[in-house]
Amino acid sequence: MKYVLRRVLFLLVTAWAALTINFILPRLMPGNPAEVMIAKFQGRLTPQAIHALEIAFGINVHQSLWAQYVDYFRRILTGDFGVSVSYFPATVSQVLGQAIPWTVGLVGVTTVIAFAVGTLLGIGSAWKRNTLAGDAVVPVALFLNSIPYFWLGLLVLYLFGFVLGWFPISNAYDTSTQLSGLALAASILYHAVLPAVTIIISAAGGWLLTMRNNMVSVLSEDYIAFAHAKGLPPRQVEYRYAARNAILPSFTGFAMAIGFVIGGALLTEIIFSYPGVGYLLYQAVQSLDYPLMQAIFLFITVAVLVANFVMDLLYVFLDPRVRTGGE
Amino acid sequence: MVNTLRALLQNRKAAFGMAIILVFTLIAVLAPFLAPYDPTAMQFAPSQPPSAEHWLGTTASGQDIFSQVVWGTRASLVVGLVTGAITTVLSLLVGLTAGYFGGIIDDILSTVTNIFLVIPGLPLIIIIAAYITVKGTAPVIFVIAITGWAWGARVFRSQMMTLRNRDFVQAAVVVGEHPLRVIFAEIMPNMLSLIAANFFGAALYAVLSEAGLEFLGLGNVNAVTWGTVLYWAQNNQALMFGQWPWFATPGLFIALLGTAFAMMNFAIDEVTNPRLRKR
Secondary structure (H helix, E strand, O other): OHHHHHHHHHHHHHHHHHHHHHHHHHHHOOOOHHHHHHHHHOOOOOHHHHHHHHHHHOOOOOOOHHHHHHHHHHHHHOOOOOEOOOOOOOEHHHHHHHHHHHHHHHHHHHHHHHHHHHHHHHHHHHHOOOOHHHHHHHHHHHHHHOOOHHHHHHHHHHHHHHHOOOOOOOOOOOOOOOOOHHHHHHHHHHHHHHHHHHHHHHHHHHHHHHHHHHHHHHHOOHHHHHHHHOOOOHHHHHHHHHHHHHHHHHHHOHHHHHHHHHHHHHHHHHHOOOOOHHHHHHHHHHOOOHHHHHHHHHHHHHHHHHHHHHHHHHHHHHOHHHHHOOO | OHHHHHHHHHOHHHHHHHHHHHHHHHHHHOHHHHOOOOOOOOOOOOOOOOOOOOOOOEOOOOOEHHHHHHHHHHHHHHHHHHHHHHHHHHHHHHHHHHHHHOHHHHHHHHHHHHHHHHOOHHHHHHHHHHHOOOOOHHHHHHHHHHHHOHHHHHHHHHHHHHHOOOHHHHHHHHHOOOHHHHHHHHHHHHHHHHHHHHHHHHHHHHHHHHHHHHHOOOOOOOOOOHHHHHHHHHHOOOOOOOOHHHHHHHHHHHHHHHHHHHHHHHHHHHHHOOOOOOO
16 A cells, blocks of 8 residues: 555656646746747737737746746646647647547557567567577567667558558548448558557567566576476466566566657657647647647656556556565 | 676677677768768759669759768767767766665655656657757757666666675775765776666667657758658658658668667676576
């Protein structure tokens, strides 16, 4: 229980830190960057909208920094991220709301698949170490782990989208005709294949390497030798004895890796013009839409924090030492 | 240390990684002699397919792509190595200080480290870079280093905690050595292989982040780097026009350099961790 409480506290502290970074960044920069944006959109926004933007970024406001900060928190907590300047008059929340389901669907599912595939391959590769197949996996995984996601996306898109024409080259579903029910679901899956494959291939390598290293370490423990000596079936030793312990560092390493994976996945969306948060971020960057950028950064950060929190809770079930509080 | 170096020389992954880094270093140094043309000169017919004069074709504004990729090696390699070094130094400063002093200092530094660890790097890099109005190499290096040091700090901190109570450290403290001297002159040399492994890991992170940042147009789009070559390829729809060498080559080079760094990182781990060593 104390462990769960600590994790909740950490979640809150981190969320606060991310919100504060988001508040301070534009105010720290030499020459408030939002001024450029507001000047650029002058004439296309209503005076009220411009005033709201000035408040949000601390331009021409005669308020103390602290008052601005309190005001900022009040707005964020009520879900008020202001108006999007590039999608004016839509609010940031509306624009972001349309993109979130696509990203949660695509990136969420593929991240879980990549973790599962990579970890299973890592177990197999460590179990069969010192054989050709077991060791050849390592350089391949190192290479896949070093590929920029978006570049792999470009190659996949070019080959299977343009040259072979097997898969659609953009969008999340067929927008040329009205679809519903099963046909729509099929279309969505069909459009998700290429981006999903790209993310899984690039992300699985990292999980494989982590799991393999842990697993090789565990396999040299005495209790594994003892399990073998007892005559336990190899499968049981591989999964119930070795992998179960070896997977723990994969879970704790999740924190760093997940941010990296999601960053790559967002870039993948851009390549496939997939209407998710990553593609939206790209458009926001291109059009200097700072309110939208800020909201996207906050959304991604909170999503990663929650994913981490869930992993921390799962850890309780995996590692009995955490449950009892002992070491 | 000598043993580690010897083992590293016999390690195939390390040899492969070193060879790639060496080849790219040569390309970077000899760029003026290897590149047939000025990489920024718009003097050729635009969007040419590969030919004897232009091995990788020309860009939509008539620049020679091969010359761009050769010159781009310089910037990408320098950003990777310099950022890797700066990131490692930041990690060392935070991690070693936290691990050595413990107590409240450790609590504060560890909390900050954990926060930076979970805040996703790329989105943070993107918004910082979007705010920076001066576009250039230095901001790119700064942004990547400031977001990438946390993992290393955690590793160094735990290593420091295992070394902290060794006899030679106690001896140095009793003799009255300054804490900074104890940390950086007495203890740090004992984790050189860990530092090296971390450096290559950070360099990999830097190369990939730089590529992503420049691909989005958040670096200096007028500089010639692998990332900006990809940016212009994407912006001019190289894909649509079937100009695959334009985007395939710089990406492959990024992946190869990244793999070289990853191989070095993995090999050092393999050589120094007795459990991972091949039997």
